[in-house]
Amino acid sequence: MVTLKINNKEVSVPKGATILDAARKLDIHIPVLCHHEDLCVAGNCRVCVVEQKGSMALVASCARPAEEGMDIMTNTMRVRSARRHIVELLLAEHRSDCTKCHRNMNCELQKVANDYSIGEHIFLDLVEDHDYFVDRSSPSFIKDDSKCIRCQRCVRTCEQLQYVSAIAVAHKGAEQKISSFHDRPMSHVVCTNCGQCVNRCPTAALVEKTYIDQVWDAIYDPNTHVVVQTAPAVRVALGEALGLDAGARVTGKMVAALKQMGIDSVLDTDFTADLTIMEEGTELLVRLKKALVDGDKEISLPMFTSCSPGWIKFIEHRYPKYLPNLSTCKSPQQMFGALAKTFYADKRKLDPAKVVSVSIMPCTAKKFEADRPEMRSSGYKDVDFVLTTRELGMMIKQAGINFDTLEEARYDSIMGDSTGAAVIFGATGGVMEAALRTAYEIVTGREVPFENLNIKPVRGLEGVKEASVKIEGCVDDWKFLEGAELKVAIAHGLTNADKVMKAVRDGKAEYHFVEIMACPGGCIGGGGQPIPTNQEIRQLRVDAIYEEDEQMVLRKSHENPEVIAIYKEFLGEPNGHKAHELLHTHYVEREAY
Amino acid sequence: MKDTGLVKIDLIFEKIDVKELLIKAFKMSDEAIVQEVITSGLKGRGGAGFPTGLKWKFAAFEKEQEKYVVCNADEGEPGTFKDREILERVPEKVYAGMAIAGKAIGAKVGIIYLRDEYRYMLPELQSLLDEFHKSIKEIGYDFTLEYRLGSGAYICGEESALFESIEGKRGEPRNKPPFPTVNGVFGKPTVINNVETLVTALMVVKIGGAEYSKMGTPDSPGSKVFSVSGDTPNPGIYELEMGMTVQKFVDEFGDGDTKAVQVGGAAGFCVPRKRFADTIIGFEGVPTGGSMKLFNSTRSMYNVLHNYLDFFVEESCGQCTPCRVGCQQLLKGISLVKKGEIKATYLNDLSKLAETMRLASKCGLGQSVGNAFNSIVDNFREEIVY
Ligand SMILES: Cc1cc2nc3c(=O)[nH]c(=O)nc-3n(C[C@H](O)[C@H](O)[C@H](O)COP(=O)(O)O)c2cc1C
Ligand code: SF4
Ligand code: SF4
Ligand code: SF4
Ligand code: SF4
Ligand code: FES
Numbered sequence: 001m002v003t004l005k006i007n008n009k010e011v012s013v014p015k016g017a018t019i020l021d022a023a024r025k026l027d028i029h030i031p032v033l034c035h036h037e038d039l040c041v042a043g044n045c046r047v048c049v050v051e052q053k054g055s056m057a058l059v060a061s062c063a064r065p066a067e068e069g070m071d072i073m074t075n076t077m078r079v080r081s082a083r084r085h086i087v088e089l090l091l092a093e094h095r096s097d098c099t100k101c102h103r104n105m106n107c108e109l110q111k112v113a114n115d116y117s118i119g120e121h122i123f124l125d126l127v128e129d130h131d132y133f134v135d136r137s138s139p140s141f142i143k144d145d146s147k148c149i150r151c152q153r154c155v156r157t158c159e160q161l162q163y164v165s166a167i168a169v170a171h172k173g174a175e176q177k178i179s180s181f182h183d184r185p186m187s188h189v190v191c192t193n194c195g196q197c198v199n200r201c202p203t204a205a206l207v208e209k210t211y212i213d214q215v216w217d218a219i220y221d222p223n224t225h226v227v228v229q230t231a232p233a234v235r236v237a238l239g240e241a242l243g244l245d246a247g248a249r250v251t252g253k254m255v256a257a258l259k260q261m262g263i264d265s266v267l268d269t270d271f272t273a274d275l276t277i278m279e280e281g282t283e284l285l286v287r288l289k290k291a292l293v294d295g296d297k298e299i300s301l302p303m304f305t306s307c308s309p310g311w312i313k314f315i316e317h318r319y320p321k322y323l324p325n326l327s328t329c330k331s332p333q334q335m336f337g338a339l340a341k342t343f344y345a346d347k348r349k350l351d352p353a354k355v356v357s358v359s360i361m362p363c364t365a366k367k368f369e370a371d372r373p374e375m376r377s378s379g380y381k382d383v384d385f386v387l388t389t390r391e392l393g394m395m396i397k398q399a400g401i402n403f404d405t406l407e408e409a410r411y412d413s414i415m416g417d418s419t420g421a422a423v424i425f426g427a428t429g430g431v432m433e434a435a436l437r438t439a440y441e442i443v444t445g446r447e448v449p450f451e452n453l454n455i456k457p458v459r460g461l462e463g464v465k466e467a468s469v470k471i472e473g474c475v476d477d478w479k480f481l482e483g484a485e486l487k488v489a490i491a492h493g494l495t496n497a498d499k500v501m502k503a504v505r506d507g508k509a510e511y512h513f514v515e516i517m518a519c520p521g522g523c524i525g526g527g528g529q530p531i532p533t534n535q536e537i538r539q540l541r542v543d544a545i546y547e548e549d550e551q552m553v554l555r556k557s558h559e560n561p562e563v564i565a566i567y568k569e570f571l572g573e574p575n576g577h578k579a580h581e582l583l584h585t586h587y588v589e590r591e592a593y
Numbered sequence: 594m595k596d597t598g599l600v601k602i603d604l605i606f607e608k609i610d611v612k613e614l615l616i617k618a619f620k621m622s623d624e625a626i627v628q629e630v631i632t633s634g635l636k637g638r639g640g641a642g643f644p645t646g647l648k649w650k651f652a653a654f655e656k657e658q659e660k661y662v663v664c665n666a667d668e669g670e671p672g673t674f675k676d677r678e679i680l681e682r683v684p685e686k687v688y689a690g691m692a693i694a695g696k697a698i699g700a701k702v703g704i705i706y707l708r709d710e711y712r713y714m715l716p717e718l719q720s721l722l723d724e725f726h727k728s729i730k731e732i733g734y735d736f737t738l739e740y741r742l743g744s745g746a747y748i749c750g751e752e753s754a755l756f757e758s759i760e761g762k763r764g765e766p767r768n769k770p771p772f773p774t775v776n777g778v779f780g781k782p783t784v785i786n787n788v789e790t791l792v793t794a795l796m797v798v799k800i801g802g803a804e805y806s807k808m809g810t811p812d813s814p815g816s817k818v819f820s821v822s823g824d825t826p827n828p829g830i831y832e833l834e835m836g837m838t839v840q841k842f843v844d845e846f847g848d849g850d851t852k853a854v855q856v857g858g859a860a861g862f863c864v865p866r867k868r869f870a871d872t873i874i875g876f877e878g879v880p881t882g883g884s885m886k887l888f889n890s891t892r893s894m895y896n897v898l899h900n901y902l903d904f905f906v907e908e909s910c911g912q913c914t915p916c917r918v919g920c921q922q923l924l925k926g927i928s929l930v931k932k933g934e935i936k937a938t939y940l941n942d943l944s945k946l947a948e949t950m951r952l953a954s955k956c957g958l959g960q961s962v963g964n965a966f967n968s969i970v971d972n973f974r975e976e977i978v979y
Binding site: 041044060168 | 746748763765770905906911912913914919921925942945952953960
C-alpha cells in the first residue's frame, strides 16, 4: 500500500493504483475523457491533470501511479485554468451541434464542458479547417470524425478487448485521426460491428445507426402489423437508459411500454433462445455421435456456438478454416425473424408482406446480421429493423411514458413463452448452461447434477472458462456416450475468443463444445447497451440475469410449452427438414484484412 | 555569472585509438565508469539535459537480465546537423561509447536509431560497424549493435516514441513514469543517449571526469558541438566550451546585423539583441541541443514564428489535446492577428494557452512549444502585430 495526500486528506491505495484511483476512493471527482475502466491507460486527453507538490508541470492523474508521500491538489488555479483550456481546445475542433446530436444529454464531452461552464469561447474555431468525414457505410454504426476528440478509447477497445484492430490512429499533428485500414469504409474492413467502440466513445463520433423513425412509421401505419421481439439482455439493462439503477429487472415494464407505444404484438427472443437450445443441442449430440460412433472424419469438433453475429464475422475473417465448426443454427434473433413471417403470420392469419418484424437487441452487430443476404428464409427480410437497448430507451422517452410508474405487463402469446434457460443467454456462459441443462437430460433422462440447476462453473466474468461434465447413466439411445467427459469452454470478448481459437488451432485444447460471445460479459455487455458499461455494471446485469432465471417456473428449454407445440404443429423434428430451412444458415469466408 | 568566452575545443572529433581506450575501459569496474561520468557533470546533449551519469546509474541499478543501450540518432530538431557530422567523421567513437554504456549498465545489445534522411550513410556505417564488432570480439567483450531506421517523424526523436517506433508501433510518446531506465525499449531497462552524449562519455572515460568538468561552468560543464546556421558568414559545425554568452557567440558568428538568435531549434528560445550580453548559452541560461540559428534585421520574426508553429502543427504526434489543438490555435491566432482580423490583445490569451501547453502536454514537444512562442512574441510583439 502507498499513502498519499489529496486535497490535504490522507488516503492509502494498493501499489500500482493511480492518483485518479486514490481520488475516487476519497470521493473527489476528477474529470476524465480518455480514461475508461475497461481499457489500458492512455493519458492523452489531459483533462484529468492535477497539481503535484514539487512538480513543475501538472500531472495526468489517470496515468500517474500514486507514490508514497505524494501531495496532490485537484482544484488549484493552475489546474482549473488548464482544464478549461483543454476542454475549450477540444471544443474548437469539435462540431458542437448538441441539439441535433445523438448523444445529447448523454455525452461525456458535453458534461465536462458544462461542468467547466464553457460559455463564450476564447479560442478560434478550427472545425472548418478540417476535412472531417462521416462514414455511414456500416449497417451498424456511423463514424463521424467531426465529433471525435481523439481519445483513442475506440482504438484501445478494438485492439485490446476485441483483438480486431479495425480502426487505428493515422497521420500526425493536426491531421491525426481515427482511421480504418487504408481509409476504407467501415463496411469493407475486418470490423465485426460489435459496437464495443460505440459503447465506449465519450461523444457522438461513433453512434449506432438508428432506425427509430422507421419503426415509428411502421407503428403509425395502419396497414402493417408490427411484431417486436426483445432479447434476454435488454430486460436487465433498459432501466439504466431510463434513469433506474444498474441491474434493475424491468421485463414487465418494458413489455408494457412497448404495448403503450402501439406495438401490435410484443414477443420474446427468449422463445427462440429455447428453440436454439433444441436445435443446437441436437446438432451437438448428432455431431458427437457421428464423430465418436460412426468415426466420421468429416465432422468438425469442437462445435462453436453461433448466436453472436460479431463473433461470426470475426471467425469469417480470421479463422475461415473453422467455419465448419460453427453450429449452423441461426441466432435466436434470426430464428425469430424467420418464424415471424411464416409460422406466426400463418397462425395470426396475416399477410407476411405486411408484418414488420422489429427486434430490440443489446447489440449493434445484430443490425448487420439482419441485413445479411442469408437472412431471408421467410421469403422476406426476416428481421426488418433492429433497435438497440438505447434506441428503445429513446423511443420510450419520445412516447412520453413514465417508465418508473408503469404497471407491468406480460408478453403476448405465440412465441412469447420462455424459460430461465433462455434468459441466461444474456450472460456469458448462459448458452452453455442452457444447452447442458437440456442435452444432459436428453442423454441421461435426469437433470444436470448441479444444485438447483445452477451450473456454477460456467458462470462468471473470467475471460475464458473451462468445465467438463461426466456423462453417466445414459438412456439407451445415447449409450455410446456412457462415461464420456464432455469438455466445454466459454469465452467472451473477442480477445478471449482469439485465445481459444489459437489453442484449438495449435491442438492445445480438446473441447467438444465452445460458447463464444463477441462482447465482454456476453450480451449484457453488448455494444448496444446503455452507456456507460463497465465491469461493475456488467456484474450487476449478470446478477440480474440469474435472478430472472431463478424466479422462472420453467428453467429448461425443452420444457417451454410453445417450443414443444411448434415442433408438433409446424417444425417437426429438431434439425429436421423444415427446421433446417428456416432455422439454420451457412457462413462465408471473408478477407483477412 | 561566469562567461567562458568563446573557446574552440577538439574533443568530439579528435581521432583516438578506440581499441586501446576500450581495453582500458573494460578493465574498469562498472561502478567506476558510472562514477567517472557522474564526476564529469555531463548532461545529455539531445536537448533535455538529464545528467548522463545518473541515468546510467539508474539503469545499472535495475535487476533485469535483458537491458539495452539506445543511441538517439534521429536528429530532427530544425537547424541541427551535428550528429550527422559525428557519425560521418567518428562513428567508431559512437560505437565505443555505446559499448562502454553497455558495460556500465549490464546491457549486451545496443540499437542505433538513425534518422531516415541519413539512410545514405548506412552502407558505410554498417561496414565500419562490422569492423567494430570484430575488434570488440578480439578484446573478448560481448556486445552487439544494430541499426534501425526512423520514418521521418520528428516526434520519433522523443525517447519513448522512439522505443515505440523500434517496437514496430506508431511513434507516440508514452506516459512517464515509468522512465526508460526502468521500462525502455521492449519494456526493458534502457539507457538512451544522444549521439554526442555517447561520444562525450567515451572521452570522459579517456580523460577522466574531473578533468572534463574543468571546462565550462558549474551548471554546464564541458564542451558541446554547435550547429550554426542562418544569417552567418560561417555556417557549420563547431565544438565550443560551454558557458559563453550569446554576445560572444554572435561576435564570432554574426554578420554584424544580428537581431536575434534562436537557441535550441524550434523547441528552444529566441534571444533578442538586447539580451545577448547577459544570456549564457547553457543550462543556467538558454540550453541547446546544438542548434544555433542567427537572424539579421532583414528577417521577419513573424515569419520565423509562423514557420516554427507550422512545423509543430505538423510534427506533433497529435495524441494529446494541449499540443495537437494548441499548436493549431497558436498558428491560426498569430495569422489572424497579423491580418488584423482579431485584436492584438488576443496574443495574451495565446500566451496563457502556451503556458497550459507547457504544464499539461504529455511530452517535451508540446511542453516546449511555448519557449519559441513566448520568447518571440514577448520580444518582437510589434513584428507579430504589424
Ligand atoms: C519532440 C522531441 C524530439 C526529440 N528529438 C531528439 C533527437 O532528434 N535526438 C536526440 O538525441 N534527442 C531528442 N529528443 C530528446 C530525447 O527524448 C531524449 O531526451 C534524449 O535522446 C536523451 O539523450 P541525452 O540524455 O543523451 O540527451 C527529443 C525530445 C523531444 C520531446
Ligand atoms: S458529441 Fe456531445 S458535445 Fe458533441 S455535439 Fe454531440 S452532445 Fe454535443
Ligand atoms: S465495432 Fe467492434 S470490431 Fe468494429 S471497430 Fe468497433 S470495436 Fe472494432
Ligand atoms: S471515435 Fe470516439 S472513442 Fe474513438 S477517438 Fe474519437 S471520440 Fe474517442
Ligand atoms: S505533447 Fe504533442 S507530441 Fe507530445 S504526446 Fe502530446 S501531442 Fe504528442
Ligand atoms: S483522463 Fe487522464 S489524460 Fe485523459
